[in-house]
Amino acid sequence: MxxxxxxxxxxxxxxxxxxxxxxxxxxxxxxxxxxxxxxxxxxxxxxxxxxxxxxxxxxxxxxxxxxxxxxxxxxxxxxxxxxxxxxxxxxxxxxxxxxxxxxxxxxxxxxxxxxxxxxxxxxxxxxxxxxxxxxxxxxxxxxxxxxxxxxxxxxxxxxxxxxxxxxxxxxxxxxxxxxxxxxxxxxxxxxxxxxxxxxxxxxxxxxxxxxxxxxxxxxxxxxxxxxxxxxGRQMTNYYERDFLPQGEELLRVENLNSGKQVRNVSFQVHKGEIVGFSGLVGAGRSETMEAIFGLRHKSGNIYVNGKKVQIKSPTEALRHGIALVPENRKEEGLYLIQSVKYNTTIEVLDRFMSRLRVNRSKEDAITERYIEMMKTKTPSKEQTIGNLSGGNQQKVLIGRWLATDPKILILDEPTRGIDVGAKAEIYAIMNALVKEEGVSIVMISSELPEIINMSDRVYVMGEGEIKGELKHEELSQQAIMNLAAI
Ligand SMILES: Nc1ncnc2c1ncn2[C@@H]1O[C@H](COP(=O)(O)OP(=O)(O)OP(=O)(O)O)[C@@H](O)[C@H]1O
Ligand SMILES: [Mg+2]
Known part of the structure; x- marks a missing residue:
C-alpha cells in the first residue's frame, strides 16, 4: 500500500x-x-x-x-x-x-x-x-x-x-x-x-x-x-496508584449464589479500595458482578454502607450507587447509530429533565466533561459513535457509567482493546476516582500485571467460587496462578 x-x-x-x-x-x-x-x-x-x-x-x-x-x-x-x-x-x-x-x-x-x-x-x-x-x-x-x-x-x-x-x-x-x-x-x-x-x-x-x-x-x-x-513521547509511571489506608466497609456480599457460575461468594469492599477479581476465563467473575448489579437471579445478602439492600434490576443497583461497566461493551450497551452525546448521557437523562424536557445545556456539559476526562478522540459530541475507533467507543461507555456518580464502580476488563497510552490514562482515572472522589472500584481483569499493580486486595475465583484472597503485599503472578489453577 x-x-x-x-x-x-x-x-x-x-x-x-x-x-x-x-x-x-x-x-x-x-x-x-x-x-x-x-x-x-x-x-x-x-x-x-x-x-x-x-x-x-x-x-x-x-x-x-x-x-x-x-x-x-x-x-x-x-x-x-x-x-x-x-x-x-x-x-x-x-x-x-x-x-x-x-x-x-x-x-x-x-x-x-x-x-x-x-x-x-x-x-x-x-x-x-x-x-x-x-x-x-x-x-x-x-x-x-x-x-x-x-x-x-x-x-x-x-x-x-x-x-x-x-x-x-x-x-x-x-x-x-x-x-x-x-x-x-x-x-x-x-x-x-x-x-x-x-x-x-x-x-x-x-x-x-x-x-x-x-x-x-x-x-x-x-x-x-x-x-x-x-x-510520541516516553511513557513513565504506567501504573499510577496511591495506596490509601483502608476505610470503612462500603459493600459486603454474603453467600451469593446464582446458577452454577456463582457459588457461595462472599467478599467486602472498603472505602478507598480497588479490589481486583482474578481467575481464569469462565471462573464466574462476570456472573458474580452481574448478579450484584441485578442482571441475574440470585440468592444471598448484599449490604451497602452496612444496610441490607435488595437489588433486582440495574436501576435499583444505580440507586444504591453501584455501576457496572460490562465486559462486552459492543454487545451490551453501545447504541452504534447514536451520537457520542446520546451514548454518554443515556443513563442519567432523567436527572436533568424538567417537565419532560431535557435540559440541553446540562446534557452538553456532561458529555464534554467525559470526553475531556477520558481523552476520547472524536471530532464532536454529535459524532455517531459507530464512526469512532474501537478504543474510543469504549472510553465513551466508561464515561456513561461514571456519569451516574457511582460510589462503587465495577469494571469488567476495563482496558481490553485499549492502547497503552489510553490504558495509562484509565489507570490514572481509576486512581483519581478512588483518591479524590471517594469511589471504590471492583476490577475484573485477566491481565495479571494490571491486577497486581492496581489492586489493594485481590480475590481469586475458580469454578464459581472464591478460592482465596491476597493482600497487596502478597500479590504475584505465582500466588494468583496457584489459587486460580483447579
Ligand atoms: N466511517 C467513519 N466516519 C467518520 N470517521 C471515521 C470513520 N471510520 C473511522 N473514522 C475516524 O478515523 C480515525 C481512525 O479510526 P480507526 O478506526 O482506523 O482507528 P484504529 O487505529 O483502528 O483504532 P482502535 O485501536 O481504537 O480500533 C478515527 O478518528 C475515527 O473516528
Ligand atoms: Mg480499529
Missing amino acids: KEITKTFPGVKALDRVSLDLKAGEVHALLGENGAGKSTLIKVLGGIYHADSGEIEIDGKPVKIGSVPDAEANGIAIIHQELVLVPYMTVAENIFLGREIGKGITAKLKDQEREAQKVLDQLGMNINAGTLVKDLSIAQQQMVEITKAIAVHARILVMDEPTSSIQEREVENLFHIMRDLTAQGVGIIYISHKMSELTEICDRVTVMRDGQGVGTKVVAETTRDELIAMMV
Whole structure:
C-alpha cells in the first residue's frame, strides 16, 4: 500500500500511509486508538475508497473498489467488529456469499460437512450446525477466523482477533497462523497486546494520528521504543496508584449464589479500595458482578454502607450507587447509530429533565466533561459513535457509567482493546476516582500485571467460587496462578 490518504468529514484518518507485506510474514500494525489501523485495512478490503494512493500485489497495481474485488485478489479480513449473521448457522456464515453444492438441502448438508472439516482441522471445538447467536463472543470470533481462512486467502488481515478469546484459543490461533505463513500467506496483525508481538510477529509498522511512523524488525526493537513511537513521547509511571489506608466497609456480599457460575461468594469492599477479581476465563467473575448489579437471579445478602439492600434490576443497583461497566461493551450497551452525546448521557437523562424536557445545556456539559476526562478522540459530541475507533467507543461507555456518580464502580476488563497510552490514562482515572472522589472500584481483569499493580486486595475465583484472597503485599503472578489453577 503506497501513500494512502483517506478523509472523513472532519477527520483525516489516513495521511499518506505506506505498508508493505511479504509472503510468509506476520506484519504487526500498532498504534493508539484512532490512529487509523482499521481504516487502512478497510481500504485494503475494499470497504473504504482511498482519496489517493495505490495498492500493488506482486508488484502490479490493482484496483480494489469493493469487497468482491478484494476477495478476487486473495485478500481476507477478520474485522474488529464481528459481522456474523446471528440467525444463520456457523456453516452458513462461513459460506455466506459463496455457497457450495446444488439444491437447497444438499447445499446445506455439503456446506455443513465442509465447514465442520475446516473447523476440525483448525482444532476449533465448534459445531457447524449451531446458530451463531447461541455461541459465546469468543466462539463467534473463532468462526470469523475460520471463515477468513476457509477462502484460502494469500493476504490475511486480523484486526484485534485475540481481544475476546481465551488463552488456550490464542495459542491455537498462533499455531494456525504459523501454518499459514509456512504456506506463504502474508498476515497483517493488529493487536494492542505488546507481548504478542515478540511471540508471533516478524515486522511491525507503527501508526500515529493517521500517519505511518516507521517499520521495524520485531527482533531488533524494544517494547519501550515501540511505545514511544506510538504515543510520541516516553511513557513513565504506567501504573499510577496511591495506596490509601483502608476505610470503612462500603459493600459486603454474603453467600451469593446464582446458577452454577456463582457459588457461595462472599467478599467486602472498603472505602478507598480497588479490589481486583482474578481467575481464569469462565471462573464466574462476570456472573458474580452481574448478579450484584441485578442482571441475574440470585440468592444471598448484599449490604451497602452496612444496610441490607435488595437489588433486582440495574436501576435499583444505580440507586444504591453501584455501576457496572460490562465486559462486552459492543454487545451490551453501545447504541452504534447514536451520537457520542446520546451514548454518554443515556443513563442519567432523567436527572436533568424538567417537565419532560431535557435540559440541553446540562446534557452538553456532561458529555464534554467525559470526553475531556477520558481523552476520547472524536471530532464532536454529535459524532455517531459507530464512526469512532474501537478504543474510543469504549472510553465513551466508561464515561456513561461514571456519569451516574457511582460510589462503587465495577469494571469488567476495563482496558481490553485499549492502547497503552489510553490504558495509562484509565489507570490514572481509576486512581483519581478512588483518591479524590471517594469511589471504590471492583476490577475484573485477566491481565495479571494490571491486577497486581492496581489492586489493594485481590480475590481469586475458580469454578464459581472464591478460592482465596491476597493482600497487596502478597500479590504475584505465582500466588494468583496457584489459587486460580483447579
Ligand atoms: N466511517 C467513519 N466516519 C467518520 N470517521 C471515521 C470513520 N471510520 C473511522 N473514522 C475516524 O478515523 C480515525 C481512525 O479510526 P480507526 O478506526 O482506523 O482507528 P484504529 O487505529 O483502528 O483504532 P482502535 O485501536 O481504537 O480500533 C478515527 O478518528 C475515527 O473516528
Ligand atoms: Mg480499529
